[in-house]
Amino acid sequence: xxxxxxxxxxxxxxxxxxxxxxxxxxxxxxxxxxxxxxxxxxxxxxxxxxxxxxxxxxxxxxxxxxxxxxxxxxxxxxxxxxxxxxxxxxxxxxxxxxxxxxxxxxxxxxx
Numbered sequence: 001x002x003x004x005x006x007x008x009x010x011x012x013x014x015x016x017x018x019x020x021x022x023x024x025x026x027x028x029x030x031x032x033x034x035x036x037x038x039x040x041x042x043x044x045x046x047x048x049x050x051x052x053x054x055x056x057x058x059x060x061x062x063x064x065x066x067x068x069x070x071x072x073x074x075x076x077x078x079x080x081x082x083x084x085x086x087x088x089x090x091x092x093x094x095x096x097x098x099x100x101x102x103x104x105x106x107x108x109x110x111x
Contacts, residue, residue, distance in 0.1 A: 022067040025054060031065045035074050037087065044090045050083050 022034075031051070032039045045051045046063065051073070053063040073079045 022071070024067055025064045026067050026070055028063055028065075031070050034070050035080075035083070037083070041087050044086055045083055048086045050079070050086060 026034070028042045029039050032042050037045070042051065042063070046053060051065060052069070053065055055064075057063050073083075
């Protein structure tokens with residue numbers, strides 16, 4: 001399986017997509033690959049309750065997802081649309097915060 005700690009090679013990613021039968025439990029790297037998102041996009045999807053990890057993992061522990069749920073989400077157009085909106089919103093917020101701090105550094109207020 002793919003390790004969530006090291007970057008997956010293209011060959012490893014291709015191998016996961018060619019499995020006859022997926023394992024029942026997928027880590028974040030595998031879930032992201034099957035859903036068509038980046039690995040760092042999984043955390044906001046969990047926070048938005050669009051993906052539910054198995055069990056009740058601690059906030060800083062590795063998350064695992066049921067393969068049947070991941071595959072169902074990957075085939076659901078409405079779910080994919082909502083997930084894409086959530087990810088877009090997250091990046092828009094991050095970029096606006098970064099832009100505000102950069103403009104403040106460039107244009108210091110008169111004192």
